[in-house]
Amino acid sequence: MAETPDLAAHGTHGVLYVVATPIGNLDDLSGRARTVLREVDTVLAEDTRRTRTLFDRHAIPTPTRAFHQHNEHEETPRVIARLLEGKRFALVSDAGTPLVSDPGYVLVREAHSHHVPVHCVPGPSAVTAALSVSGLPTDRFAFEGFLPPRRSRRQRVLEALATETRTMVFYEAPHRIEDALADLCAVFGDDREAVIARELTKRFESVSAGRLDHLLVQVRVDRIPARGEIVVVVRGSAPTTADEDTTDAMLHAMLDEGVAVRQATAVAARLTGRSRNVLYRRALALVAARAEE
Numbered sequence: 001m002a003e004t005p006d007l008a009a010h011g012t013h014g015v016l017y018v019v020a021t022p023i024g025n026l027d028d029l030s031g032r033a034r035t036v037l038r039e040v041d042t043v044l045a046e047d048t049r050r051t052r053t054l055f056d057r058h059a060i061p062t063p064t065r066a067f068h069q070h071n072e073h074e075e076t077p078r079v080i081a082r083l084l085e086g087k088r089f090a091l092v093s094d095a096g097t098p099l100v101s102d103p104g105y106v107l108v109r110e111a112h113s114h115h116v117p118v119h120c121v122p123g124p125s126a127v128t129a130a131l132s133v134s135g136l137p138t139d140r141f142a143f144e145g146f147l148p149p150r151r152s153r154r155q156r157v158l159e160a161l162a163t164e165t166r167t168m169v170f171y172e173a174p175h176r177i178e179d180a181l182a183d184l185c186a187v188f189g190d191d192r193e194a195v196i197a198r199e200l201t202k203r204f205e206s207v208s209a210g211r212l213d214h215l216l217v218q219v220r221v222d223r224i225p226a227r228g229e230i231v232v233v234v235r236g237s238a239p240t241t242a243d244e245d246t247t248d249a250m251l252h253a254m255l256d257e258g259v260a261v262r263q264a265t266a267v268a269a270r271l272t273g274r275s276r277n278v279l280y281r282r283a284l285a286l287v288a289a290r291a292e293e
């Protein structure tokens, strides 16, 4: 099997390695990552002190330079100039794979546009780690990164995802997990299956699976601690073929039978996989139109 050429093969050409590092357990650094990190001229690190802890564990003496979201634009031209002089750089983030909800996008794009070779040294990432233990379908998935911190924007983002049929993966901050779960329940329905993966590869790792409303209760009573690093994996919506006319017909039929708007909405959301909030607004519009007739 042919392998990606490593340092010696690049001779005088600069090269940028994008290197994945552990998401908790420092022993999860691959052998190739260690070799590359030892042999490049400089390691660009999101937080040089954190990277130094990893380097101390693996006896990596390479100098580090701060490269994070606040200086990425300013640093990139400097790094590109040095790559064009033939220097070899590795990019790492605090944890996991750079560019996955982490800095590096600007640099990698610029490297491509200057024809600097960019190689990956793959390894851990919280998104794949959480999926691998979720027990939810992984053949197709949508990585959504962090949800917006503000409730109104978060709900809008979730509503746009209400009919997403692929498994969804969200990163979430511990102080927002309760609010995010409450919004997931409101928009996706209480009974949607989900998994909360906490502190993966670390001492207090936990993987909790269940309905969204049950997970929310467990967070509220501290059975699932709202602490540490968290990934939420949510089952996609059941595929639906219901178009708007079919959904309207469903709502009309239930309203004709005297079913309350909220209940009609919940049933229609379940049958069609469409957003409960969207259907609720639609049901109110239908009720208003019927009143005018």
Ligand code: SAM
Pocket (backbone or CB within 6 Å): 023, 024, 093, 095, 096, 097, 098, 099, 100, 101, 102, 124, 125, 126, 127, 170, 171, 172, 173, 197, 198, 199, 200, 201, 202, 229, 230, 231
């Ligand atoms: N680049 C990283 C990756 O490849 O996963 C992600 C960086 S992002 C700034 C940090 C978020 O990733 C955390 O807030 C959490 O949602 C998730 N995360 C990172 N490490 C984790 C772990 N050990 N267990 C669970 N989630 C983790």
